[in-house]
Amino acid sequence: MDYHVHSLGHAAFRPIPAEIAPFLECARQRGIAEIGLADHDRYAAAFDWRAVRETAATYPEVTVRFGVEVDYRSGGKPAIRALLGTLPRDFATGSVHNIGEWNFDHPDHRDGFDRYDPDELYRIYFGEVAACAASGLFQIIGHLDLIKIWGHRPRGDVVALAGVALRAIAGAGAAVELSTAGLRRPVAETYPSLPLLQEAYRMNIPLTLSSDAHRPEEVGQEIDLAARIARQAGYRTVTGFSHCRSRQVEL
Ligand SMILES: [Zn+2]
Ligand SMILES: [Zn+2]
Numbered sequence: 245m246d247y248h249v250h251s252l253g254h255a256a257f258r259p260i261p262a263e264i265a266p267f268l269e270c271a272r273q274r275g276i277a278e279i280g281l282a283d284h285d286r287y288a289a290a291f292d293w294r295a296v297r298e299t300a301a302t303y304p305e306v307t308v309r310f311g312v313e314v315d316y317r318s319g320g321k322p323a324i325r326a327l328l329g330t331l332p333r334d335f336a337t338g339s340v341h342n343i344g345e346w347n348f349d350h351p352d353h354r355d356g357f358d359r360y361d362p363d364e365l366y367r368i369y370f371g372e373v374a375a376c377a378a379s380g381l382f383q384i385i386g387h388l389d390l391i392k393i394w395g396h397r398p399r400g401d402v403v404a405l406a407g408v409a410l411r412a413i414a415g416a417g418a419a420v421e422l423s424t425a426g427l428r429r430p431v432a433e434t435y436p437s438l439p440l441l442q443e444a445y446r447m448n449i450p451l452t453l454s455s456d457a458h459r460p461e462e463v464g465q466e467i468d469l470a471a472r473i474a475r476q477a478g479y480r481t482v483t484g485f486s487h488c489r490s491r492q493v494e495l
Contacts, residue, residue, distance in 0.1 A: 394429075450483040
């Protein structure tokens with residue numbers, strides 16, 4: 245499965261069958277049986293699940309689930325709740341991409357890392373992830389350790405720094421994703437890293453697999469590798485969602 249696909253990209257694609265189909269075609273070719281569309285919440289006005297359904301009907305090999313990736317910012321909970329109330333969905337993924345107004349995962353804003361002590365930054369970031377999970381609004385928490393995207397590492401133990409986020413995720417009953425997107429970034433490893441994934445397994449946190457594809461050819465990219473890493477961490481099942489209810493699928 246691949247539970248993090250942006251069929252609109254960053255508004256590079258339109259919600260029409262001709263532009264949705266290449267995403268499903270790539271899933272079919274890579275043997276991905278189930279994909280979760282999770283376009284960014286800022287494009288919610290363009291979501292057209294009727295067009296997706298129409299397209300999906302021509303790909304019977306691929307089950308398509310409807311989701312959304314919400315850019316979580318502390319304080320935004322009422323607005324997020326209101327948005328989710330308008331979206332019929334199988335799941336919602338909560339992701340932290342910002343520290344205050346700083347969009348740290350944007351390549352143009354990498355210099356923002358110079359303003360922080362790395363350990364302090366990781367502490368702030370995981371605190372935001374904890375708030376995201378504790379909001380109780382999300383079935384999945386996206387790219388758990390995205391803060392490492394450009395290769396900035398803490399001096400301290402990342403598992404200890406992430407503890408606050410992992411406890412909030414476990415407490416909320418949310419899943420984490422094992423995302424291959426980090427392999428395409430300077431950090432060149434999955435989100436999360438193996439030690440964090442092992443800790444998530446130890447804490448009985450369910451897992452989904454994802455590519456965070458923003459282009460058709462990225463759908464299902466390196467999902468086989470993700471499945472192997474998940475097994476290495478101890479997981480024997482991954483989690484799918486239908487109408488915000490989870491089910492376990494053998495790895
Ligand atoms: Zn994201
Ligand atoms: Zn994404």
